[in-house]
Amino acid sequence: MEPRMTNAAAVLPEAMRPLMALGAAVKGAGLPATTIDLINMRASQINGCSVCLHMHSRDLRKAGESDERLDTLAGWRDAPWFTDGERAALELTEALTRVADRPNAVSDEIYAAAAEHYDERELATLIFSIGLINLFNRLNLATRQVAVAGY
Numbered sequence: 247m248e249p250r251m252t253n254a255a256a257v258l259p260e261a262m263r264p265l266m267a268l269g270a271a272v273k274g275a276g277l278p279a280t281t282i283d284l285i286n287m288r289a290s291q292i293n294g295c296s297v298c299l300h301m302h303s304r305d306l307r308k309a310g311e312s313d314e315r316l317d318t319l320a321g322w323r324d325a326p327w328f329t330d331g332e333r334a335a336l337e338l339t340e341a342l343t344r345v346a347d348r349p350n351a352v353s354d355e356i357y358a359a360a361a362e363h364y365d366e367r368e369l370a371t372l373i374f375s376i377g378l379i380n381l382f383n384r385l386n387l388a389t390r391q392v393a394v395a396g397y
Contacts, residue, residue, distance in 0.1 A: 247390055249392055268374060280309060281372075284319065285336065285379065286298060286375070286379045287302040287319055289379045292343045295387055297391045299393070300394075315327045334359045334364070338372055338373075339376050342380070360372065
């Protein structure tokens with residue numbers, strides 16, 4: 247597959263700068279980097295973004311994540327390797343990534359489950375993180391960006 251165009255971030259760097267600032271704010275907001283990378287990877291699985299899947303799986307491996315967790319992320323509900331907090335974050339990720347799949351995209355139950363494990367600041371961080379990865383997935387998918395080895 248060939249990209250349709252140069253990466254949108256390279257074409258419009260003035261739009262990329264605030265996205266990178268948002269990414270830095272999210273990373274510095276106190277959630278474990280592993281949680282952020284897991285939600286990034288899960289949203290990217292749902293959206294089929296190979297660029298982001300490659301990047302976030304690589305980051306998780308570098309951080310010492312086990313093959314069991316990475317190999318079963320799409321089946322997190324049945325896999326024993328995820329904490330209750332991670333499960334709540336992954337459920338919120340799926341709901342926000344699939345907003346068109348149901349009328350009440352983020353049900354009270356999904357939100358309450360996340361709120362059991364995360365305070366308001368952490369919830370805001372999760373929501374921004376999920377929104378940001380979905381934006382990056384869409385930019386990559388629209389322009390058919392290709393995962394690059396070593397990147």
